[in-house]
Amino acid sequence: MFMTNREIDREEFKKVMSWMRSHNRQGAVHSDGLRAGHKLGDSAENGGLVEYFFGKDGKLRLQHDKFVQFLRDLRDEMLSLEFAHYDYKVQGTISAKDFALTMVASADMKHLNKLLDRVDDLDNVPRLRNMRITIDEFKSFAELRRKLQSFSLALFSFGQVNGLLTRKDLQRAASQVCGISLTDNVIEIIFHLFDTNRDGSLSASEFVRVLQKRERDIAQPTEAGMLSFLSCCGDCRKTYSIARLLS
Structure with a gap:
């Protein structure tokens, strides 16, 4: 206009x-x-x-x-406000569980309970239970959602070539295609939620579907x-x- x-x-x-x-x-x-x-x-x-x-x-x-x-x-401040909602003790970080909740909150109802069970299961994984996510990590993941179209194409391309989508594949797709660095902590939480059969390979279609729904709900x-x-x-x-x- x-x-x-x-x-x-x-x-x-x-x-x-x-x-x-x-x-x-x-x-x-x-x-x-x-x-x-x-x-x-x-x-x-x-x-x-x-x-x-x-x-x-x-x-x-x-x-x-x-x-x-x-x-x-505006978008940056909205993300800061969302982060502050979970960082109510003003520690500068949020728990892995809270970060996981922000990731799956917009999932379709038919998938939501399953994903929430995986979020709850974070408490049973010692390396994730005490993990903390910074605001920079939080905002980097949000930026990835904005670039989801190119990111999802890269993910599926990696999957077709390798047959699997490993943690390194996910980091490489985010970095090379979107210019976004995902830390090992963020990757571990993603795989806990979306490696459905625990074989070390990301369930890309489920991951992308949840991110698409979240971005539509924001738009x-x-x-x-x-x-x-x-x-x-x-x-x-x-x-x-x-x-x-x-x-």
Whole structure:
């Protein structure tokens, strides 16, 4: 929707938001603009996030690079908030079990119980029971989900060539194809969950299916999240940090 000069004005931006609202599942039901007990009125549409991008008078133009960086920062902060949810003691790390839960949380219901049993089984594996995952490891895995299409192609290619998908194959695919380094700790947790018959080979189809579902579940609320920003903009006038807009 950006113009040829890679800029967009306030009215164009608001049209995009309006289109997103009309195509959002909840927005389609609440066509009157009501959302979570609030009505999205003109004061909200012209406050907060819109004011941050376009200024109080609405005359600034949103540069493509600024918007892309905003989305990157937003995603990064959302990941930080998710990590902090599990790191409630502010240790700077989370348990292998909590990390495993974030990995399987979006699995289809018909597969979820089986995966949750594997998560619980982490307590019975000494080398995994006390393992801790850092925020950098957490974010690297999240970045891998974003590059899932190319990553999954690499995984299946490795599997076709070798007949097996070993730990080294998984690390090599992530590094060579996606430029992402997965630590040995992350690899061990993945294999505990997705090496279903414990033969040292990853069950790639199950692994990819769960990651795809997680990324889809993130993508849909992204539209809703942008609309929620607009809905709460009237309360976000003192500061425009992403954390403030998320609160």
